[in-house]
Amino acid sequence: MRSDKFHNRAKFIGAQVIGRSFINKYFNKFVYYDLEAKRVLEHRPLGALRKNVIRFDSQLEFEVFRVIARYFPIEHIDFHFKIELKPKTQYSGTTNYFVDFRVKTSLNEYLFLEAKGLMTKEASLKIKLLEILKPEIHSKLIICSAKKEFYFGKSYPSSVPLESLNNVILSNYATHRRY
Structure with a gap:
């Protein structure tokens, strides 16, 4: 049920869900980076992004x-x-x-x-x-x-x-x- 909600939201913003990865309309994979930990996150964090997490398109x-x-x-x-x-x-x-x-x-x-x-x-x-x-x-x-x-x-x-x-x-x- 929860993945359907994310899938619908992703379609709404022009993105698609493939497995647990998000890609944009040009088939680029989004990259989520934690500025404090200085590392790329494996998966998109659930909910709103924290201030220290940046999404690259x-x-x-x-x-x-x-x-x-x-x-x-x-x-x-x-x-x-x-x-x-x-x-x-x-x-x-x-x-x-x-x-x-x-x-x-x-x-x-x-x-x-x-x-x-x-x-x-x-x-x-x-x-x-x-x-x-x-x-x-x-x-x-x-x-x-x-x-x-x-x-x-x-x-x-x-x-x-x-x-x-x-x-x-x-x-x-x-x-x-x-x-």
């Missing part, structure tokens, strides 16, 4: 977090940071872009990182809106991909393969990483 997003966490304290990393692209009007609702990570690199300086395995039309549109409406954020956005064949090239900001992310952080933010 994919393994790639978790791998990007691991790279960032080597260079910046956890307190300086904002997960799934909301950027309002267009405010609510009487004719339409708010348009938001949720970037995977906002990292405080120094006093009032931020780096924005997005883990993308596949560039969807919606993500592409929101990145273009970000470029037009928030150029100061767009200029600090790095899109990280898992494989070189998913490298998004010059049409998107600073896209790098996962294996190059260490070098990008070291070369551009090495002076900011110690607090």
